[in-house]
């Protein structure tokens with residue numbers, strides 16, 4: 001008996017082969033037709049056009065081994081790896097990592113590197129790439145306001161966990177606005193198995209949007225769905241467009257969903273913006289009960305066309321893009337390590353209980369939770385989000401302090417994952433040691449150098465220097481509050497007491513396993 005695919009599937013696979021073939025051919029053209037001369041920098045694998053093209057495809061699934069090979073072989077001197085559409089030069093010595101971080105934007109550009117990677121100008125629009133004023137707004141307002149916004153962050157975390165987990169029959173108090181409860185009053189509940197990443201994405205998206213656009217929009221299911229899906233689409237479409245030759249990108253952009261995402265967003269956010277604009281024109285920049293959130297800060301700094309509902313909506317979407325997927329995967333890594341290692345739950349609980357009993361929930365309290373902080377930082381060290389960070393494009397020829405020359409047009413970055421797994425910096429680097437950073441803080445005596453939000457040349461998951469992630473202090477407070485809340489409120493474990501679900505690698509990106517599930521129940525002891 002012969003097996004026949006249904007006609008729709010045959011057609012679909014034809015389209016898929018067509019697209020894959022087209023992207024492969026286009027990638028080859030890109031590779032052959034452009035690129036700076038990098039002959040002076042040693043390459044991993046073949047250096048020929050065709051060989052490097054094949055190496056670029058191998059990189060999609062083997063980036064970790066390829067980068068590690070270069071890191072060990074060239075012993076802290078720069079080397080290059082082939083990506084499908086370009087070469088990337090990787091550095092790892094302390095001097096060169098610091099050189100990357102300190103280089104001015106008009107020499108080694110972080111903005112061009114992000115655009116090169118995910119082509120924001122063809123997805124959420126050229127204004128986002130050419131006028132990234134939201135980055136300054138985040139740097140100046142967000143971190144400064146974290147202390148006063150903390151009660152809202154915590155409130156949203158508590159209520160969104162209760163909503164998304166929906167552990168019925170648990171008798172949890174429904175008044176989550178009172179964030180001072182030490183432990184919520186509970187009744188026992190059954191174990192419930194949930195898809196980890198999708199519940200964490202909702203908690204994070206709601207919490208971020210509580211301080212991006214405020215309550216009640218942050219709880220609107222349509223707004224949450226839009227932001228989760230649009231974030232994913234930015235990465236998916238951006239990565240695809242980046243593999244096309246330059247002259248085809250504008251055309252490809254016409255087939256994306258971004259005009260619809262922005263229209264759908266403006267429909268939900270537009271009325272909020274118009275209401276606030278009315279207040280602004282009546283009372284100026286200060287009025288009673290003026291919301292203290294990202295939307296208000298953006299509205300104050302937006303100039304010209306940027307203050308239209310459509311442009312403000314696009315800004316909010318782009319910050320969601322930077323914030324949601326990254327933070328969700330960071331927490332999900334932590335959840336998997338916790339569920340796979342229940343022996344760590346008790347020491348974390350003891351720390352959280354001790355600190356909260358004495359000081360209550362606040363931003364200041366969070367910095368007292370050394371083990372919680374260390375646990376999350378160790379998850380970023382061993383797993384993280386990217387094998388390469390500090391990505392830059394050389395806008396002109398750049399010379400490092402040791403004389404190494406990076407030609408104009410080259411893409412460059414730091415070999416972050418290899419540095420995070422180097423025994424010169426971390427004892428037994430392959431071992432997950434949740435409280436290693438707490439111990440390093442104690443030994444160092446500085447208190448902050450090894451904390452989650454701190455960046456050093458050996459701890460690069462938020463980048464380093466003046467362009468390091470502007471959201472990292474928010475991230476640290478969110479992640480710590482979430483972990484503290486989870487250990488205080490729930491028991492967690494993996495289905496059938498399985499092993500920790502392995503992370504997924506694609507290109508140099510690292511994702512918490514998107515298929516894995518985690519079991520939750522109300523805390524019993």
Ligand code: HEM
Pocket residue numbers: 110111132134135138319322323324326327330385389390391460461462463464467468469470471472474475
């Ligand atoms: C675990 C979560 C996160 C991780 C691991 C992360 C990591 C990073 C890294 C590595 C960079 C590039 C830094 C560099 O090139 O030197 C970056 C940039 C950026 N991040 Fe984050 N991030 C996270 C969450 C967030 C959040 C919550 C926000 C917003 C509230 C945010 C906003 C941004 C923005 C706007 C940039 C671009 C900065 C620029 O162009 O100068 N990130 N992030």
